Amino acid sequence: MEKVITVGCQLPHVDDERFSYSMEELASLVHTANGEVVIHLTQKRETIHPATYIGKGKVEELVHLVEQFAPDVVIFNDELSPSQNRNLTKLLNIRVIDRTQLILDIFASRARSKEGKLQVELAQLQYILPRLSGQGAELSRLGGGIGTRGPGEAKLETDRRHIRRRIDEIKAQLKVIVEHRERYRERRKKNAVFQIALVGYTNAGKSTLFNRLTNADSFEENLLFATLDPLTRKLVLPSGYTVLLTDTVGFIQDLPTTLVAAFRSTLEEVKEADFILHIVDSSNPDYIQHEQTVYSLLEELGVTTIPMATVYNKRDIVHPNFVPSPKTDSILISALNENDVQKLRQFIETAITEAMEPYDVAIPAFEGKLLAQLKTETILQIFHYNEQNGTYECKGYILRAHPLYEQLRTYQK
Incomplete structure (x- = not known):
């Protein structure tokens, strides 16, 4: 060390x-x-x-x-x-x-993916560029005549040119990756899959929660910035409704501007979400400041209209002076407690209905495919067979952009 x-x-x-x-x-x-x-x-x-x-x-x-x-x-x-x-x-x-x-x-x-490595390299080069300087006399100007330039200055210029060229190369490569990511997003939008983004201060326990909720195996460790590359996995809620959950890079006070710029495409995942889960470490004495840092960074990214709920993590070691913020709906849990994780699934299901449209329909029994879709592609809360008229009475919530939304209106009670 x-x-x-x-x-x-x-x-x-x-x-x-x-x-x-x-x-x-x-x-x-x-x-x-x-x-x-x-x-x-x-x-x-x-x-x-x-x-x-x-x-x-x-x-x-x-x-x-x-x-x-x-x-x-x-x-x-x-x-x-x-x-x-x-x-x-x-x-x-x-x-x-x-x-x-x-x-x-x-x-x-920490960077694992090609995109992560490129973003970090870009941020590093942008940081280094203005800090390049001649190392002592061997890289300084050589005196002798008016306007005489020493070999050191030429080397400095060569270094700068090399770095600028590399920055342009990385930007071009990232552009291709960003376009690829956008095509994925468009496909997800077309399928009208509900998307939830996990955001929070670094080391709040986002990856641990992500793993417990989705049975994934993203890297989790009691270290700052354990996660760098965004991961997206399916999460099945208690009603059977399937959403996509994305784990994102942790925020930190005074996050370098070069990094915010470099990771903008990664943070775009947050902008495209239908719902944001803000994870806060309730055991940290500075948790209020952490919340403020996340809010101000989200504002900087232009993410202010997406519905949000707060998950206060690490209930087992909660700080004695902890008081939840009244700013959003919240729940206090421990990611290491299975009952708490189940409660969180239920909390998420209830919370995301705010970003959806309610429906109350009577669907004929022969519409088997539609009934099956309601169970997996919407939050189905009431499912009752009415023997008198041979219809299924269904009540629940659906995304307005979902293809079934218009179809359901024809069966409205």
Whole structure:
């Protein structure tokens, strides 16, 4: 494990509690990236120092800590500008990275699908491009005459050109994948399958719930960003109605903008959903802040009109001060408890009816195919045979876009 010193700067608009959670989260990210925090260094400042992020005195203190603990890397709890990174690397004489680069590293190790790997590489290259600089004298300009350019500058330009070319290549490849994904979505829409997206802060337990609900085997681990590639599986609800459930990448405070841009096609899955299940870790003391982060990221993606319900997970280790938010319908469960998972299936079935149209019909007994479809393609709540007129009285909910919707209107009671 690599030894790490973490550094944070608390600005006036950030209260002590939130800053403390932010530093703890950075330590969790370090752990996820297989590192070990040996010491934290923090400072309260009115503004970020433009040249070194932290003040002159703190930089000197950091130099001494580096000598004392001999870490492999120093990680800052913020995105450093290219000049800050350069200055700090020079002063500390050690590898310096920031929160964004750490998240990108974790994403790189987590990506499994071709699309995931391309998206991470794109985000990494876009992050690196403005930070490319000549490494010392060997890559600097050579003096001698007016306008003389050294070989280093040429190398820098070659690197930049190579990175830009690679960015264009990746964008072209991703475009093909995005079109492919859109064709899948169109097909699902044509079949009028109800789609539910799981969203939530990283490590809220989305993948564990996804696996328990769909009997899938997506990677689940008590680590940040265990899931990177979206997975979609069928989920059969208690009434027999089948929906599609999609597990998505976890959100995090200050998610790097390059990542939001790179993962836009993955996050499109959320935009196309008929219903959103927001998973929240009820054992985390900062769960309110986590909820706010998810809401603001959904807003950024333009997802504000899709019906949503909240699932508070980890009931077995719930935080003593936990109070559910009144913003949406909610349920408190543990993904590891089978009874709770059954309750959740029932909760989902009840919740999604808000996004559907009710029907109350009398269908002749000879319409066997239609009756069978009602059982699997709609939420059928009442199914009763009326002997007097030889019809089945059916009551339930259906998606307005479903092909059966118009057909059912002819049998309306």
